Amino acid sequence: MIELFTFKINKWLVAYYAALLVWLGTTAMHIPDGYLSPLTSLVMFLLVLPFWMIGVRKIRETMNARSVPLIALLAAFSFVIMMFNIPLPGGTSGHAIGATLAAIVLGPEVAVIAVSIALIIQAFFFGDGGILAIGANCFNMAVVVPYVGYAVYQAFSKGTPINSPRRLTGAALGGWLGVSTGAFLAGIEFGIQPLLFKAADGSPLYAPFPLSVSVPAMLIPHMLVASVVEGLLTALVVAYLQRSNSNILEGAAIPAQALRLRGLWVALAVLIVASPFGLLAPGTAWGEWSTGQLSAMGLQAIPTGMRQLSGLWGAPLSGYNLPVLGNTNLGYVISAVTGIVIVGLVVWLFTLLLTVRPGAQNQEHQR
Amino acid sequence: MDKSINPGHSHRSSHVLEHTLHGISETLERALFAEEISAKPGLFQSLDARVKILTVLAFLLAVSFSKNLEIIAAIYLLALALALASSIPAGFFVKRVWLALPFFTGLIILPALFVTPGPVLLQVLPGLAITRTGAISSLFLLLRVSTSISLSLLLILTTPWNTVLSGLTVLRVPDVFILILGMTYRYIYLLLHTANDMFLSRKSRVVGWLDAGEDRRMLAAISGTLLAKSINMSSEVYLSMQSRGFRGSVVTLKPFKMQPRDWAWLAVFIGLAILAVVLGR
Numbered sequence: 001m002i003e004l005f006t007f008k009i010n011k012w013l014v015a016y017y018a019a020l021l022v023w024l025g026t027t028a029m030h031i032p033d034g035y036l037s038p039l040t041s042l043v044m045f046l047l048v049l050p051f052w053m054i055g056v057r058k059i060r061e062t063m064n065a066r067s068v069p070l071i072a073l074l075a076a077f078s079f080v081i082m083m084f085n086i087p088l089p090g091g092t093s094g095h096a097i098g099a100t101l102a103a104i105v106l107g108p109e110v111a112v113i114a115v116s117i118a119l120i121i122q123a124f125f126f127g128d129g130g131i132l133a134i135g136a137n138c139f140n141m142a143v144v145v146p147y148v149g150y151a152v153y154q155a156f157s158k159g160t161p162i163n164s165p166r167r168l169t170g171a172a173l174g175g176w177l178g179v180s181t182g183a184f185l186a187g188i189e190f191g192i193q194p195l196l197f198k199a200a201d202g203s204p205l206y207a208p209f210p211l212s213v214s215v216p217a218m219l220i221p222h223m224l225v226a227s228v229v230e231g232l233l234t235a236l237v238v239a240y241l242q243r244s245n246s247n248i249l250e251g252a253a254i255p256a257q258a259l260r261l262r263g264l265w266v267a268l269a270v271l272i273v274a275s276p277f278g279l280l281a282p283g284t285a286w287g288e289w290s291t292g293q294l295s296a297m298g299l300q301a302i303p304t305g306m307r308q309l310s311g312l313w314g315a316p317l318s319g320y321n322l323p324v325l326g327n328t329n330l331g332y333v334i335s336a337v338t339g340i341v342i343v344g345l346v347v348w349l350f351t352l353l354l355t356v357r358p359g360a361q362n363q364e365h366q367r
Numbered sequence: 368m369d370k371s372i373n374p375g376h377s378h379r380s381s382h383v384l385e386h387t388l389h390g391i392s393e394t395l396e397r398a399l400f401a402e403e404i405s406a407k408p409g410l411f412q413s414l415d416a417r418v419k420i421l422t423v424l425a426f427l428l429a430v431s432f433s434k435n436l437e438i439i440a441a442i443y444l445l446a447l448a449l450a451l452a453s454s455i456p457a458g459f460f461v462k463r464v465w466l467a468l469p470f471f472t473g474l475i476i477l478p479a480l481f482v483t484p485g486p487v488l489l490q491v492l493p494g495l496a497i498t499r500t501g502a503i504s505s506l507f508l509l510l511r512v513s514t515s516i517s518l519s520l521l522l523i524l525t526t527p528w529n530t531v532l533s534g535l536t537v538l539r540v541p542d543v544f545i546l547i548l549g550m551t552y553r554y555i556y557l558l559l560h561t562a563n564d565m566f567l568s569r570k571s572r573v574v575g576w577l578d579a580g581e582d583r584r585m586l587a588a589i590s591g592t593l594l595a596k597s598i599n600m601s602s603e604v605y606l607s608m609q610s611r612g613f614r615g616s617v618v619t620l621k622p623f624k625m626q627p628r629d630w631a632w633l634a635v636f637i638g639l640a641i642l643a644v645v646l647g648r
Contacts, residue, residue: 032472033519034511038431065614068543069604072550073558073597079551080558080593083394085386086586087579093386098590105594117551125528125552126397127519132427194483194504199434201485203503206511208479236587237594245595 029179029186029222030122031137033130035207036189037197044189045135048116051143055113071110075117078102082118086229094225096233097141100149100175104238105248108150115142136189140182149178149234162249163242171238175231180223187211187218384570387586391563395556404524409453411525415629416534422633423522424538425640430514433647436506442643443514446521453525463520464513472512476505528552554600558593565589 036044059067081098088094102111116138122128129137156170191211194204207214241249405412411419426442433439450460481491485500522531532549536542569585577585625633 032512033427033431033515034472034508034513038428041431065609066601066605068547068613069550069608070598070601072547073554073601073604075547075551076554076558077594077597079555080391080562081590083387083390083559084562084586084590085390087582089579101590101594117548121548121552121555123519124531125401125523126394127516127523130427130515131424131519132431132515199503199507201500201503203485203500203507204479204483205434205504205507208476208483208501208504208508213478213482232583233587233590236583237591240587240591241594245591248595248598 029137029140029183029218029226030119030129031133031140031186031189033132035130035193036133036136037193037206038132039196040189040193040206041132041135043135044133044139048135048138048143051109051112052116055109055116058107058109059113071114071117074102074106074110074114075121078115079118079121081233082122084233086233088225088228088232092225094229096175096226096230097145097179098230098233099141099145100153100171100178100230100234101237103146103150104153104171104174104234108146111146111150112142115146118142136186140186140189144182144185145175145178145230147178148181149174149230152177162246167242167249168235168239172231172235175234176223176227179227179230180219183218183222183226184215187215190214190218384566384582388563388566388570391559391566395559398528398556401524402527404453404455405527407454409455409525411449411453411521413628414632415625416526416530417537417625418629418633418636419522419526420531420534420537422636422640423518425637426518426643427515429640429643429647430511430518432644433511435647436503436510438643438647439507439510439514443510443517445639446514446517449521450517450524453521455521455524460517460520464516468509468513468516472509476508479505479508550604554597557600558597561596562589562593565592 059071078098081101082095084096085093086096097115099111099115102114105111106114119129119137119142120134123131123134123137152174153167153170156173157164157167160166188211190207190209191214193206194208194210197205199205209217238249426446430439430442433442447457447460451457480497480501481495483498483501483504485498487496488499488502489497491497526534529549532545532552535545535548566589569589
């Protein structure tokens with residue numbers, strides 16, 4: 001009976017999201033307060049924090065006093081660019097984030113700060129995006145998009161002249177991949193809510209959809225619309241700058257300095273992309289989701305405490321009750337990627353804390 | 368959430384231009400409206416910005432932590448009462464939240480009514496039933512989102528932006544960051560006006576319709592020019608800051624002093640928020 005029930009709902013759900021596809025894809029990923037649990041919001045803040053520290057340090061090293069007006073103007077620019085309505089081939093239009101463009105011009109470390117400030121102002125003064133969700137929004141849009149977009153752009157443009165068409169390809173793909181990755185992460189953030197946070201009767205307390213719904217619902221529309229808008233805007237503006245103002249692309253805004261961490265980043269990206277493929281091959285060891293499946297079948301006799309504990313423990317894998325094909329694989333990929341990203345960031349945060357030099361601030365004042 | 372979509376329309380220059388122009392002027396209007404209300408007499412206007420920031424944050428956290436629908440509803444009513452006590456038009460305060468909400472959160476959670484596993488509450492069609500858990504979790508999300516937006520609105524509408532900024536020191540936000548936030552806010556308006564002028568002047572020279580490709584090229588040119596202008600302007604701003612003695616360290620004036628009345632209200636609000644957290648567990 002339950003099998004039949006869920007099957008019908010799934011078809012209905014597919015139709016519903018097909019209708020919503022274009023509409024959702026044109027909205028920016030500003031998560032309002034209420035979708036994420038306080039714990040998730042806190043974790044997202046902790047994830048963003050090291051990137052803010054790196055950005056501020058980079059600015060101090062390269063620009064000192066000049067940096068204040070430059071950052072302010074570029075944050076204002078990224079706020080304004082988010083309001084531009086860009087038409088797509090095929091009749092829709094949408095808003096870009098402009099974070100890839102910021103990363104190409106400023107470098108990803110500084111772009112993180114500029115886009116974050118734009119997002120904080122949107123939350124605090126215009127009510128776009130939640131205040132508690134600032135950490136999540138900054139991570140998805142101000143950290144992931146610049147770094148991913150910049151990595152792709154660099155991969156394509158390294159060693160090419162400033163007016164090379166390869167830079168346009170890199171800019172377009174970078175913008176597309178950056179926003180798609182951000183949307184994917186937002187989908188994961190939504191999707192883990194019902195696994196971790198439920199009321200006593202089993203009702204999800206925050207965003208209600210499991211990963212199997214939230215990830216495609218965020219990812220597919222963004223891949224089709226919002227990411228395309230970002231890629232298009234980035235490539236078009238880079239093309240315009242190549243023709244008219246190429247010194248901006250040469251890094252005139254920021255004194256050029258080799259990215260010490262670039263190699264590490266590329267390695268990390270390769271690892272993240274590659275590792276799930278290895279996990280896909282042997283499809284064994286699926287003990288974890290049995291508890292989740294039991295409760296979905298109406299077995300409410302599991303003690304609340306134990307259920308919560310098991311929810312915490314097998315979290316990314318336990319939500320695959322809906323029999324959508326390929327779910328289990330998707331779940332494995334998602335949990336692997338999330339795990340790698342979180343572990344990597346924690347390790348990085350620690351190394352960062354250990355290597356912060358107290359002398360940096362004094363040097364600046366001496367000049 | 369700001370969004371504008373026009374699927375299915377044939378692409379004409381005026382649509383893109385007008386959408387963007389409309390968005391820009393709406394942002395400017397919103398800010399003007401907030402300035403207007405923050406100048407009126409009222410309870411929240413009379414309080415120190417730090418009290419308001421801490422209060423709104425405390426209630427946002429209480430809303431976020433609550434596992435009890437009644438508690439969230441109670442906080443919404445409290446926000447409404449505070450809005451009324453602070454000369455915010457009740458109609459505006461309610462409509463701004465509840466008219467926009469169904470279009471985003473409502474549409475997103477609609478399927479959750481049906482797909483969340485749980486006992487059947489209402490059989491709509493054969494094979495399509497609203498579950499109890501689905502209904503409850505949808506209510507949670509709607510109430511949480513609307514209450515959180517209302518709380519943020521309360522702060523935004525009753526506090527001039529520069530006081531919000533100086534109030535942020537209470538959250539241990541570094542002075543440099545507050546300076547940058549303030550400058551950004553100020554230059555957002557300048558750049559919005561600049562973008563507005565560029566769009567208008569372009570529009571004034573366009574006869575007939577442009578195709579989507581032309582639109583995109585125009586937007587890219589405007590964006591690129593705006594970026595170049597921003598960078599140039601930052602050099603000019605730096606020179607003028609330097610001429611006034613800026614050497615990289617930030618000194619901000621802190622003209623505000625907490626009055627006994629501020630402390631009293633802070634105690635009341637924080638007490639209520641803690642109560643809400645405890646009752647909502």
